Amino acid sequence: MSCSNSIKSLLDIQDVNIIFDENCVKEGTYKGKRCKYILGKLTYTPTHCVKCGVKNTDFTVYKNGTQLSRITLPITGINPTYLLLQKQRFMCQSCQSSFTAKTPIVQRNCFISQNVKAQVILKSAEAQSLTSIARDCSVSPASVQRQINQAAKQFIPHYKALPKHLSFDEFKYAKGEMAFESINAESGDILDILDRRDNLTIKKSLYCELQFD
Ligand SMILES: [Zn+2]
Structure with missing residues (x-):
C-alpha cells in the first residue's frame, strides 16, 4: 500500500481525490494546544462547471490555484488532529466563475469532518456530558449541541x-x-x-x- 493510501486508511478517508505526500504529518499547536497537522491535497478534473453547468471540454473549466482549509478530524493518538487540505480552485471560461473542489469528508463551508460529526452522535448516546464529548472530539460544546439537534430532527x-x-x-x-x-x-x-x-x-x-x- 502506498504511503498516501496508508494514511487514508488510518484516517478513514475514502475520497480518491485526496492525496498525501510523504512527510505530510507535522506537529504543531492550535489555540495553544499541541496538535497534529496532516497536509493533504484535493484535486480532480471536473466534468462540468458547478455554476453554469457547461461541460468541461478542451479546458473550458481549468485549474486555477488552491485554497487551504483546516478540517477537524477524529483524534489520532492523544492530540487533536487537523487536516490541512489544499483544495483545488477552478475557473470556468464560459461564465467566468470560480469554484472550489468538493469532498464528501466535509460539508461545504464546514470545518468539522463528517467522521467527527458521526463520533459526536455516537458518544452522545453514551450519557457523556457535552463538554466531555467536545473535548474528546476536538470541537466546541456548541458544535456538539448543534450535531445532536440535527440528528434529533431526523426523528420528527x-x-x-x-x-x-x-x-x-x-x-x-x-x-x-x-x-x-x-x-x-x-x-x-x-x-x-x-x-x-x-x-x-x-x-x-x-x-x-x-x-x-
Ligand atoms: Zn461556468
Whole structure:
C-alpha cells in the first residue's frame, strides 16, 4: 500500500481525490494546544462547471490555484488532529466563475469532518456530558449541541401533540445508574422511561411520542 493510501486508511478517508505526500504529518499547536497537522491535497478534473453547468471540454473549466482549509478530524493518538487540505480552485471560461473542489469528508463551508460529526452522535448516546464529548472530539460544546439537534430532527416524522404540561424525573435503577422518565403532568401518566439521560436519547423519546400520540 502506498504511503498516501496508508494514511487514508488510518484516517478513514475514502475520497480518491485526496492525496498525501510523504512527510505530510507535522506537529504543531492550535489555540495553544499541541496538535497534529496532516497536509493533504484535493484535486480532480471536473466534468462540468458547478455554476453554469457547461461541460468541461478542451479546458473550458481549468485549474486555477488552491485554497487551504483546516478540517477537524477524529483524534489520532492523544492530540487533536487537523487536516490541512489544499483544495483545488477552478475557473470556468464560459461564465467566468470560480469554484472550489468538493469532498464528501466535509460539508461545504464546514470545518468539522463528517467522521467527527458521526463520533459526536455516537458518544452522545453514551450519557457523556457535552463538554466531555467536545473535548474528546476536538470541537466546541456548541458544535456538539448543534450535531445532536440535527440528528434529533431526523426523528420528527410529523407534529402531533405532547401533553401541554410535561414533568420529568430521574431515578436510580440497576447498578446505581440513573434512569429518566417523562410524565404527563396533568394525568400523571408515564409517557416514557429511558435507561439513559443524555440529550439525544431524551429528544428521540419525545419525538417518538409526537409520532405515536
Ligand atoms: Zn461556468
